[in-house]
Amino acid sequence: MLVDVHAHFYHARTPRADWRERNESRLAAGAKIGITIHVASILGSFGLTSPTYFPSPRDVTAGNDALLALQRAHPDRIRGYACVNPNYTAHARTEIVRCLDAGMIGIKLAASRRADDPLLDPIASLALERRVPVLQHIWQRRRRDWPGQEASDAIELCTLARRHPDVAFILAHIGGGGDWLHSLRAIADVPNVHVDLSGSGVDGGMLEACLESAGADRLLWGSDITMETGWAKLRYLETLLSKDEIALVRWKNAARIFPTGAFPSD
Amino acid sequence: MRIDCNAFLGAYPWRKVPGTSPDSLVAALERTKIDVAWVTHLPSLFWRDPTEGNAWLYETARKDKRFRPVPTVHPGLAQWEQVLADAANAGAPAIRCDPLYLGLEPSGSEMRVLAAACGAARMPLLLAVRLEDGRQRHPNDHVAELPAAAVRALIRSDADVRLIVTHAVDARRGPPPLVGHQLDLGPARRSSRDAARHDRLRAVRVWHGTAAPAARDEHREARSARREARSA
Numbered sequence: 359m360l361v362d363v364h365a366h367f368y369h370a371r372t373p374r375a376d377w378r379e380r381n382e383s384r385l386a387a388g389a390k391i392g393i394t395i396h397v398a399s400i401l402g403s404f405g406l407t408s409p410t411y412f413p414s415p416r417d418v419t420a421g422n423d424a425l426l427a428l429q430r431a432h433p434d435r436i437r438g439y440a441c442v443n444p445n446y447t448a449h450a451r452t453e454i455v456r457c458l459d460a461g462m463i464g465i466k467l468a469a470s471r472r473a474d475d476p477l478l479d480p481i482a483s484l485a486l487e488r489r490v491p492v493l494q495h496i497w498q499r500r501r502r503d504w505p506g507q508e509a510s511d512a513i514e515l516c517t518l519a520r521r522h523p524d525v526a527f528i529l530a531h532i533g534g535g536g537d538w539l540h541s542l543r544a545i546a547d548v549p550n551v552h553v554d555l556s557g558s559g560v561d562g563g564m565l566e567a568c569l570e571s572a573g574a575d576r577l578l579w580g581s582d583i584t585m586e587t588g589w590a591k592l593r594y595l596e597t598l599l600s601k602d603e604i605a606l607v608r609w610k611n612a613a614r615i616f617p618t619g620a621f622p623s624d
Numbered sequence: 625m626r627i628d629c630n631a632f633l634g635a636y637p638w639r640k641v642p643g644t645s646p647d648s649l650v651a652a653l654e655r656t657k658i659d660v661a662w663v664t665h666l667p668s669l670f671w672r673d674p675t676e677g678n679a680w681l682y683e684t685a686r687k688d689k690r691f692r693p694v695p696t697v698h699p700g701l702a703q704w705e706q707v708l709a710d711a712a713n714a715g716a717p718a719i720r721c722d723p724l725y726l727g728l729e730p731s732g733s734e735m736r737v738l739a740a741a742c743g744a745a746r747m748p749l750l751l752a753v754r755l756e757d758g759r760q761r762h763p764n765d766h767v768a769e770l771p772a773a774a775v776r777a778l779i780r781s782d783a784d785v786r787l788i789v790t791h792a793v794d795a796r797r798g799p800p801p802l803v804g805h806q807l808d809l810g811p812a813r814r815s816s817r818d819a820a821r822h823d824r825l826r827a828v829r830v831w832h833g834t835a836a837p838a839a840r841d842e843h844r845e846a847r848s849a850r851r852e853a854r855s856a
Contacts, residue, residue, distance in 0.1 A: 498760065535759035539639070559757060562641045597655065 359605075361612040361621060362388065362588070364493065364531060364556040364580030365398035367436075369424030371417075372404040381428070384585070385435060391589045393581075394609070395621055399439040399466035399493070400425045409506040411495070412470040415449040418442055422457050429461060437620060439466035439493055444477050451484055458488050463620040465492045469500075469507040474517035482522040491526040491615045493554070494518075498536030512541035516548045523550055526615035531582050533557030533591070538564055542571035549576070552615065555607075556580030558587050565595060574603040578611050625659045629718070629750070630790040632666035633684060634677070636755075638762040646684055646691070653690055662694045662750075664720050669755070674698055674726065675707050682714055694750060696720045699738035700728055708741055718748040718788060723774075724767050725755070730774035736781045743784030750788040751775070 367384065368377035388396055400421035402413025413421070418441055425438040440457030442450035444467060454465055465485055471477055473494055485492050500511040512529055519527045527550060532538050534557030545551045553572045555565070556579075568577055581588030596604055613621055635644055643652060644666070653661055663685060668677025678695040685693035697707045697719050711719045721738060723730040730751075742749040753770045775789055 535757070537760050559760065561757065561760070562643065563639065566642050 359609040359621070360391070360393050360395075360579065360592075361609045362393045362396045362556075362581050363528060363578045363612055364554045364582045365396035365436075366583060367396075367398050367400055367425060367428055368404065369400060369421065371406060371420055371424075372400075373406045374404075385432065387585050388435070391581075391585065391592075394435075395437055396435060397437045397439065397464065397612070397616070398425060398428070399441045401441055401466075401468055402443075411468040412445070412506045413441070413443050413468065415443065415446050415453075418449070418453060422453060422462075426457065426460050426462070434622075437464075437616075438462035439464040441466040441468070442481065443468070444471045444475070444481055447477055447480055450481055454481065454484055454488075458490060463616050464490045466495075467492060468495045469497070469510060472508045472510040473514035474510075474521075475508075475514075478518055479521065482518060482525050485525045486522060489617055491528055491552075493528040493530055495530045496534075496541065498532065498534065498538045499540040500536065511536075512544035512551075516544050516551060519548050519551045525550060527551045528554050528578060528615075530554050531557035531580070532568060533559030533561075533564060533587065534582065535559060539567060542567050545576075546571040552576045552578050552611065554578045554580040555591055556582035556588055558582075558584040560587050560590055565591060565598060569598065574599055574606050575611060577607045578615075579607050579609075626657060628653070628658045628661045629788060630752075631661040631663045633663050633681070634666040634668075636666055637670050638756065638765050646688065650688060650690065660690055660692060662692045662717055664694045664696060664750075668696060669720075669722060669725055673701060675701070675704075678707065678710070692717045694718050694720050696722075697738065698726055698728075699734040700726065704738070705741065708738075708745055708747065712745055712747060716747070718750045720750045722752050722755070722770075724770060725752075730770055731777035731781070735774075735778060739778045739785040739787075740782040743782045743786070746784070746786075748786040748788050749778075750790060752791045753789060754791050 365384070367381045368374050370377060374380055384396070401410050402408055402417030402421045404410050408414035408417045422440055429436045429438050438457065440454045440462045442453050442465065444450050465481065467481070482492065494515050496511055496515060498511065501509055503509045515527060515529055529541060529545060529551055532541060532553050532555055538559065545553065553568055553576060555568065555577060579588070579592055595607060599607065609621065631649060633644060633646055633649060635641070643649070649661060649663070663681065665677035665681040668674045671677065674696040675698060681693045681695055685691040693714060693716050695707065695711050695716055697704050699721065708719060719742060723735050728734055739749060751770055756765070758769065775787065778785060778787060
């Protein structure tokens with residue numbers, strides 16, 4: 359059993375003309391790697407009609423609809439995060455309820471608001487109510503604003519997580535670029551923040567540092583866009599961990615924080 | 625035979641990296657089924673005189689048949705020609721010079737003279753685009769990336785020069801703007817398209833390199849496996 363907690367798919371209203379092929383190639387690569395379930399999100403239009411990290415409500419809904427269609431088309435392989443923009447609180451909450459009711463199993467937040475902003479509290483409260491985790495996009499060490507993205511990183515996520523200690527938060531793609539050591543120091547004593555191992559970064563020492571800061575029971579395997587690096591990290595982890603610990607990273611930790619019945623083994 | 629043409633021994637100065645000892649590298653080679661590693665002494669790449677790590681490198685490489693020493697040369701220091709001669713005498717498969725880490729102009733006069741000397745000695749010259757992913761470097765690590773234009777200038781500066789450009793794949797931006805887009809395991813695996821590109825530019829081919837221990841070898845291995853599967 360292998361759960362990819364950080365996957366993406368495309369749809370017709372995204373910049374990629376080859377979106378169908380990319381979706382299929384992701385599933386094909388996942389089959390080779392041995393991924394049982396892709397827990398995916400679609401970030402609106404991925405920049406086509408509104409910014410990737412600040413998607414408009416309309417694009418958010420269209421992306422979620424596309425993901426729900428994929429989930430229905432591949433019920434044995436795809437699960438969804440409801441992607442929302444917390445700046446539109448009412449829409450975000452309505453959209454989360456709609457998508458969870460339709461079978462999605464988590465909430466995805468991009469970088470459109472500082473992670474510790476009070477605007478995220480209603481979303482975290484809903485996550486607690488529905489018992490679903492929140493995958494928060496994080497640049498590893500981001501201390502200044504960028505266009506369409508607020509200065510926000512693991513420090514802000516941990517502030518939010520401390521305000522909502524019963525909600526499971528996932529710090530996105532520790533290997534996604536940036537100072538991962540900064541993030542790992544921040545999350546070390548925040549037990550409801552889990553680390554998703556996805557991203558293209560494969561630095562020597564990064565996985566060892568993840569284990570030191572979070573331990574095997576707070577690591578979640580994921581691949582994001584660059585799947586071969588996810589696979590590589592999984593193989594390297596097998597040299598660091600026992601069989602039982604590897605099972606935690608591969609799927610058991612995910613099964614613990616996602617709703618009961620989200621994955622086949624449940 | 626599988627050769628890793630880009631392995632390191634010794635500590636990295638900008639952060640803690642595990643597995644930098646010779647024994648650890650041997651274990652990694654066995655785990656990933658790599659037969660031979662071309663090794664360089666990593667700490668000395670940052671020294672004023674990087675050749676001061678070569679003696680340790682030669683001595684260490686003699687202790688394990690899987691290691692081939694790739695010593696470092698600094699063409700701005702006197703008697704660098706002797707370093708090149710020593711490398712040839714020691715049976716080194718290549719010699720290394722990372723100009724931007726030494727404060728040298730990457731296609732300046734020193735590097736051109738070195739390229740010509742390496743060409744005359746039939747000694748491949750190995751250069752890194754960067755030693756660490758630019759997204760997470762230490763804030764004081766400001767060394768620029770080796771420009772593609774400099775690589776092209778060096779190739780064109782001497783008919784016999786053979787360059788091996790390492791760390792040339794950038795996960796953020798895909799294949800490098802240099803020439804070798806394939807991480808080859810050997811010449812026979814090159815596609816005709818890439819062979820033509822290499823021939824036109826005469827020298828550069830990106831070999832199978834892991835950059836161990838600075839980057840995990842499983843990454844490169846996985847990428848190679850994927851490409852093999854794709855071409856099969």
